[in-house]
Amino acid sequence: MAGQDFPLFQHRPFLLFWLGRVFTSMANNMLAVAIGWQMYDLTNSAMDLGLVGLVQFAPALLFTLVVGHVADRYERRLILSLCLTLQVLLVGVLLLSTHEHWINRELILICSFLIGTAKAFQLPTQQALAPLTVPTQHLPRALALASSGTQFAIIVGPALGGLLYALGASVVYALCALLSLVSAGCFWLMRLEQQQTLRREPVSLQSLFAGVQFIWHRKAVLGAISLDLFAVLLGGATALLPIFARDVLMVGPLGLGMLRGAPAAGALLTSIWLTRHPFERNVGKIMFGAVAIFGVGTIIFALSHSFVLSLAALFVTGIADMISVVIRQSLVQLETPDDMRGRVSAVNSIFIGASNQLGEFESGVTAAWWGAVWSVLVGGIGTLVVVAVWMRSFPELTRRQRLGQPPQP
Template sequence: MNKNDPYAALRFREFNIFLVVRFAMVFAWSMQFVVIEWEVYSITKNPLSLGIIGLMEVIPAVSMALFAGHIVDQKEKRSLLVKCIGGFSIVSFGLFLLTWPRVVADFSTNTILYSIYFLVFIGGIVRSFLGPTIFSLFSLLIPKKIYPNAATWSSSVWQMGAVVGPAIGGFAIHWIGVHWSMCLIFALSLIALLFLFQIPKKPILNPNIGEPIFKSLREGVRFVLTTRVILGAITLDMIAVLFGGAVALLPIYAQDILKVGPEGFGILRAAPAVGALIIMFTSAYFPLNKNAGMKLLAAIFGFGICIIVFGLSTSFWLSVFALFLSGITDGVSVIIRQTILQLRTPDHMRGRVASVNSMFVGSSNELGAFESGLTAKLMGTVTAVVFGGGMTLITVFATGVFLPKLRKLDLRKDLEEHENKID
């Protein structure tokens, strides 16, 4: 097999099925978050309520993450992923019912609101298992020598789902309303389940089955904290997402600042998706492994600039352009970070490392939504977005200065080592 083949990972049937499942789940989850954001803000007209949605998901996702990683490393991955998607399906069906006027006609506003928060909380528990399970299953579907190419496709599919889902969510609210948008999300979760059953069960590679849970957790945390490149990449991305979470405030921009309504909201949400699509196709042909550390720092710096421009803009199309560029830069950082994690993580620790990653990065989208909602309440929406972009730039500068190993990282060496082991 040509090691420069941009489609190397796509020549494995199970990996293609995996990509469909991952896209469907990320698409559905991201779309659901946006639809619920719109519904809750429409009910309350309070920016803080947007932050509470994020907080309700991030609390269980963070508190359960390490335990979830231990369980993932001890269990068969395909079966565990089936349970995760089943749990998400139950949550999305509950939200479908809560947005059905015929069902909630006699419910008070507070009852609907608190019920939504409760289901989002349950979704956070499911999410704590979902990320580590997907990360661990990934490595069982393709040979190690094509991990970088597979990580590019997997990360690109994740990025597409994460931005296309919200974009379609914005348009769907305008076209078919909140209730039927939730029905579409529920249907997507069922489609993901159907495809997942086409992947057979996989062996458990952990040599320490039955290891005491707290010993297992300490080992996973110690590995991340002592592997400076992984720790630096995770921390950098976490801060960028945490303080650069301007998209959480898009309902306010669409309704109150740019005054473009749900259709404009859909366009704003779609802008990063276009950038992500460009990165998906170009990165497969032009790998990001060379000077990966500098590219990661440059991408997140560019992301911070885009967020500041978006925050200050009063022009709809300038805002769209800034979000488009943010999709490109964010896509680059996601692909590089996922490649680092896949190449530097031992097989038997993937669940625990992915759990630590989800604590830092996976949940920082929701924590960033809370931070954005809170700072928007305290500072005003525009000031909050610009503040977040500024903090992102400061973080990039500090990381580049204090973590030279990350700055000088070149993933070509890791790939060569894997190929030598195989040979």
């Protein structure tokens, strides 16, 4: 069946992939809330909260090259099942230690590092698995639909985790373990649309760095990934939302929750729309336009003193970001041979993680120098500058007409 009439949810490999991804994202978001609250309850230290994030991100940086090689060398659905099973065991340790009252700061940090290690293998493998779940021509729609499930989990997961935490951290951990176990089962039961191409050549420096070399020599892929890196690095305002909620808009904790949810709501609605209306022409210009709109929305948010206008600006940034994400992910996956997807996805994951982590650090530093408003304003302007520079530096990406096809000369 052609075009948008292809029944994605009736296609068993994709349905299991979608369910596994949603349950995994739900568990991860709930787990982040529970670990953060419990650490702060135990230590009352903002530094320890920062350490939790750092030890979870560190494995992705440490194991990037190994992760990609493993994802291309072994069956991806098996890797995902094993990673999620390990996460179930680690969450079980947190559950047991909480229930028996011997949980402490050091145990939380150790478990966070090991959970981060499992996620370091899980996330790139999950990205590389997606193209094998549907016929190639339906991948952009499939990625949009998968993103809609992830956005739903991002909205619901933290809220549900916070609600259940009132009953105790052990309740949240129990549900996280159950969701991770169900996810592992979904990936294990998949029968893929396309056979994975397994790499069996000896491990060498050349094979480990093959993903980096591939991206460097594919200018369209390099341009798309680096555009996202610098746009999010400069334009992200998430880390400073508490300052805007309290000191600029004066809307309190409830308003902060609405501000945090606005981009995800925009992204969710957009991803649903894209499942029925995938982009078929001028995808390069559309992606650059979306990132430019993201920058404009960031500037409006920085200058706004109206809560409604601020919500609208963040909602628009979520829409623009989702358009950019779907095009970029589709382009990267369709441009990459299957036997390279693990290594390329591992490098891509580092770019995404670095943009989010370093973006929060950059926002904090510039806010300390200039104030929150100027920090976000300069970041939004910087995003527009990046768009202009990248359009000139990567003309083959600007000229790209369709996903999965070479650009027209």
